[in-house]
Amino acid sequence: MAAITVAHLTKRFVGKTAVNDVSFSLGKHEFLVLVGPSGCGKTTTLRMLAGLEPTTSGDIYFGARRVNDIRPKERNVAMVFQDYAVFPHLTVYENIAYGLRSRGAPRSLIAERVPAAAERFRIDHLLQRKPRQLSGGERQRVALSRAMVRDADLFLYDEPLSNLDAQLRHQAREDIVTLHNQKQKPSIYVTHDQSEAMAMGDRIAVMRDGRIEQIGTGGELYERPANLFVAYFIGTPSINLFDVILQAHGDGLYAATAGLRVLLPPEIRAGLQDRMGSTVKMGLRPEDFHVPKFAPFEVTEHNQTRGIVNVIEPSSTGCTVYLSTVEGTPQDFAATFRTRLPASYLGKEIPLALHLEKAHFFDAEHGASLLSR
Ligand SMILES: Nc1ncnc2c1ncn2[C@@H]1O[C@H](COP(=O)(O)OP(=O)(O)O)[C@@H](O)[C@H]1O
Ligand SMILES: [Mg+2]
Known part of the structure; x- marks a missing residue:
């Protein structure tokens, strides 16, 4: 059985259908990337999965359990937000520990995981600072660490690397994938950057205007795009x-x-x-x-x-x-x-x-x- 199933998920705001009849399922260990231009409904999809946004219609299942009416905290989802949402009054250490503490994790587990996550994301020298003393990129890594220490059933990442410079971004991508491989939990990663999607996703869902245009492996999207939008969106320079x-x-x-x-x-x-x-x-x-003269096929006048x-x-x-x-x-x-x-x-x-x-x-x-x- 799929770990996560989304069926005909729709979200209408006043005057705007943000997510329009979206369906997909996710394997137990799968890393799915949702990619698409700004405003196509990526964040709204994640928020519905986390339970932060009520659905207009459609169903969300975790395993066999329909979770539409289950409160966010009981869904056991770890989410990294686009605007990182770190607590300004807490230190970096307490920010990272927050999700564990609020779920009653034992002190020893917190003391073990928080420094390890901070070290992985290279913010271990900042543990006693407050968020206002950090750069955007450092705050982003606090938010990543806070999600990564959790034993969640589903990990959601909303453009978590947008504030990192190129080198750190590559490193953080690797860290996220490595951690995903260790945790073996379903994960959905949102980005507007097709090269990031290609680099990270087991499968990729290309979204436009609230809909999924195509879902498949990077190779499938690249070799067999279902339509012009996908063909043009995937690959750089564009087709x-x-x-x-x-x-x-x-x-x-x-x-x-x-x-x-x-x-x-x-x-x-x-x-x-x-x-x-x-x-x-x-x-x-x-x-x-x-x-x-370098063509890997016979060159003719045709x-x-x-x-x-x-x-x-x-x-x-x-x-x-x-x-x-x-x-x-x-x-x-x-x-x-x-x-x-x-x-x-x-x-x-x-x-x-x-x-x-x-x-x-x-x-x-x-x-x-x-x-x-
Ligand atoms: N709370 C809201 N009220 C009204 N419209 C919204 C709200 N949240 C998102 N939208 C609209 O829904 C569409 C999808 O938004 P979003 O999911 O944030 O897109 P993305 O994350 O792909 O950039 C956008 O047109 C956005 O303006
Ligand atoms: Mg967004």
């Missing part, structure tokens, strides 16, 4: 989208737009046959553009295009190049290469090989994926 007309010539199926006419490989034709003559969105991720190099951004693995198409109205797109492109290429036109087996196709109006892979 490149081209409006193409599908054309049949002889045995072949071509996708064509100004300056680009490519022959689609057999494995992706199936979903597109009945779209002949119509315009669809073709998506190609930046890493699916290749310098022809899988090539050209682009003008506008910007070259070196990266640790090669570079990201921002280009525009050469014919018709120029369209910008991004390519990532595993080699460095010298600055002398700036402003020049270069050939590019397209890895069409990796292409995505979407309905031009409602954005649903047209591929069944």
Whole structure:
């Protein structure tokens, strides 16, 4: 049985549906990430799970027990809030100890866990300070420690790392995942940052406008996005989208737009046959553009295009190049290469090989994926 089940969960505020018919379930040891742009309903979903916000409709189960009407304290949930909500009048030590103390944990357990959590989050030198003597990042780590010392049945994290600088954020991510692996309790982690979601989640639920657009492993969302929103949201730089007309010539199926006419490989034709003559969105991720001589597939006249190099951004693995198409109205797109492109290429036109087996196709109006892979 799933540890946590959420069924048709809905929350309406006056004039606003914040969460709209959300359903998912969570395994006993699972780490689920809810990701989506600001305002899509992530915090409201967590607050309903914690019992801090009444539901408008839908059910929440912990195991077989429906908890909609169970008070927050009796749900035994540990939550890290977006605004960290540390108590200003308590020391760091007492803040971290709070959840344990209020549940009557023995003194010896508190004395053991509080310093250990503080050490893990590198605030052990601050235990006697008050929150006002801490930076935002330090307060955030107090809130994390306070949740992590608990023996909760469900851990909820609402953007707990937003105030940490890049290096500490990476470290804290690792700490959270390590602790999760030790505790083996279901956890839901909220972020608006897709790279954080990809790095941390066993599964990821992408939310938009109160709804879950798709739920799956990072790999599934990346390789098989259900729609344009997910395709665009996951991956950085974002997937490149081209409006193409599908054309049949002889045995072949071509996708064509100004300056680009490519022959689609057999494995992706199936979903597109009945779209002949119509315009669809073709998506190609930046890493699916290749310098022809380094392409991991055979380059022909049917899988090539050209682009003008506008910007070259070196990266640790090669570079990201921002280009525009050469014919018709120029369209910008991004390519990532595993080699460095010298600055002398700036402003020049270069050939590019397209890895069409990796292409995505979407309905031009409602954005649903047209591929069944
Ligand atoms: N108490 C409230 N009253 C009215 N509207 C709210 C309330 N809380 C949240 N909202 C609205 O519900 C939507 C979802 O909010 P929230 O769950 O905080 O989103 P997120 O955490 O994804 O940024 C937003 O449009 C927000 O303005
Ligand atoms: Mg929020």
